[in-house]
Amino acid sequence: MSAEAVVADQGHAADDHGHDEHATTTGLSHTKLAMWVFLGSECLLFGGLISTYLLYKTRGNGRTLPTDVFDIPFTSVSSFVLLMSSLTMVLALSAVSRGEDDAGRTWLLATALLGGVFIGGQVYEFTSFVREGVAFTTNPASSAFFTLTGFHGVHVSLGIVMLMSLYVASVKGKLTQRNAETVEIVGLYWHFVDIVWIFIFTVIYLIPAD
Amino acid sequence: MAITEKTPLELGPGDTARYAERPLGVFTRPQGGRGWRDWLSTVDHKRIGILYGASAMFFFLVGGVEALLIRLQLAAPEGSVLSADVYNQVYTMHGVTMVFLFIMPLAAAFANYFIPLQIGARDVAFPRLNALSYWIWLSGAIFLNTSWIVGGGGADCGWFCYSTNSGVAFSPSHGVDFYAIGLQILGIASLVSSINLIVTCLNMRAPGMTLMRMPVLTWMLLITQFLLLFALPVITVALFLLMFDRLFDAQFFNPDAGADPLLWQHLFWIFGHPEVYIIILPAFGVVSEIIPTFSRKPLFGYEFMVFSGIAIGFMGWGVWAHHMFVSGIGPISVAAFSLSTMFIAVPTGVKVLNWLATMWAGKLRFTVAMKFAVATVAMFTIGGLSGVTHSVAPADTQQTDTYYIVAHFHYVIFGGGVLGLFAGLYFWWPKVWGHFLNERLGNWNFWIMLVGFNLTFGPMHILGLQGMSRRIDTYARGYGFEFWNMAATVGSLLLAVSVMVFIWNVVKSKRDAPHLPPPGPDPWDARSLEWSIPSPVPTHNFDTVPVVHSRDEWWHTKYAEDDDGRVVRVATVEEAAQTGEATGVHLPSPSFWPLAVAVGLPLIGYGLIFNLWLALIGALVTIGSLYSWALEPVDDPDAAHDHHEEDQEAQEADDDGDEP
16 A cells, blocks of 8 residues: 555544544544554564565575575675664654754655665675576575565565655655654654564574574 | 635535546546546545445345355256356355455445444545545456456365465466455455554544443454454465466475475465454444344443454464364364364353343344344354364364355354344444335345255255265265255255345335335434434534443433433433534545556556556556545645634644645
């Protein structure tokens, strides 16, 4: 589902509440609550994919396993880059909520850029794996590896699209201190995708297969 | 922005819809109205509920025809109505249609229509996302069924589509591709809807409507939405893997390459067992509203009902492998899942006993709705009891893949789910349409359905214990299967008659309605907030948002206890009910974009199967529509509306301050 769609419906927080002095029953805006609920669902999506990989990680069908071709130092660097993007995301939110739109735009762009570097690293990693004989259809282990990490990559890419949408909105003057919560909600998604990567990096790359 | 016009947003009958020119986007922004185009752009939760309900009933007929074909084929030994291949497709599509295209959307109809009304809200949290859910669901349903035409037949792997049957080797037509992609599209619809309704339940309750004052229907629907939220991603993963296997040569389900067919079974049933509760809990909620109303007593043990519902929701995640006792999962797993399956009968039993205790010493009125509700309890109990027999693994080993299983889950899903939702249709029909369903025809509908149901599925217990396998396309003479199969076929024809009676009842009741007195806001002397507003429900739901002081708020508005503890009437319905005459209530503006987003998804599906360029076009339609949606203001600045409350107006101006 699209974060834009969620964000766009945000205005309804206040429309239906009647006499209550709080806009909503819980005090959280609808959109923020919806994002939390959605991320709960995402946990099971990645849970299913990670389980699939763990089941299949040693099933090579006599051919090269993903674990044989991992380049841990390289992936460590790109993981570091992705984690730093969470820092810049926080700085972006902080800047926008203080009304410093220029700084906000800079940090949004920096976050998207770091995410882009991560995706670039993933593309490089995938192509070098294929060159070393681990392609999508090689064996169950490789199918599971590419599906899991590819799925995560798609999530990061969607996050970049959201960040760039925020950037454009900010340039057009539509993203101001008042709707800093939109940045916060995109941030929730972004941090979630980062946390999932911490799991994937630890469970898939760092714990050896034996 | 211009909010100075004083015309109300809702139009009276006879007025035509007015369309404001929008400089942005392809479509002009629709406003309120009653033409068919307004159904395409509606964001009103009540209309979306009606759309869900009507579409679900249509697919009930489709799935029903498939069921009749199955029964005709099996009526006598060596049946030749269907070939073995077509038979496989028909029973698969019967299961998929009834689960995903009938019961789930019919429950979604109740959820959409009644959650906001029962918690005292004017709409759901995200009205446009609500429309999106429906249109995506419909596009997925149509996509799934087009496999009959363009996919070389329906899926033929059974509704749980076990690997390796689902592979290209054993299922070479495109049916399984349509299954895998179609269910993913339906999953997106349910996911969006579940997020929306969870936020609605948690965040939009009227003042005083604490969680433990929510009507049980809303509670059960809320639990159902949580089950959907967490179960759908799991089957999405499974379907994703299946799709990659079939279309892009991945190795997830290829045993020759070392893959494990059990992976599919686990992923499917981790979704599949919560799915059973996704089907049954809404019916439990409906029954929990109807039985107190027609017993003139509050629901016995409200807290127990709520917490046993929550307990079912939790425990439903720990029983999935009882579907796999013969799959070779090992003795420890079998023992653990046997125990958990026995335990989950406890909260279900609590519910049954509480319904009975609610009726105990009540002033019972056996309307058609009440008959359906009581039948639901009775039939579900039979299904529940045969379900507990499956927790005994040795017995289950004997029964697996026999008609005993078919009998069991039809008693649960038809006897519990379908009868329960029919009870709901008879109960809330006057609230939705402003006229009753005919009680006399309703009685015919009820009794024919009850007899037909038992005659269809009761004998299957016997057939199964005699050893008749499910999913065989025919059977030889001399095994003793003839009599009970013929009985089941006669029963299925009775079921078809009962559905025809229902449809005739819908038509006749509408035709007779002008000559009959209107039901008024509260025809059944009921208990929850939706009965405090006119029937049919005005577009804006509540004139003023109600303030809730107790459980069964509407009942306590009408009745109080005197000094001797007797119930006395303190207000008539006419005095207490809202008139629905408020004007100028601010409502969310309709939009065409949800429909446009949904149109792109089946195109992506066809594209993945036939030609990736088509998928690209579909993706462009969907993404473009999403952006147009995001850029479209939530509230049309040109829509005419005004405000009752100062604070709302201030908030509104605040919200729209950044619009161009």
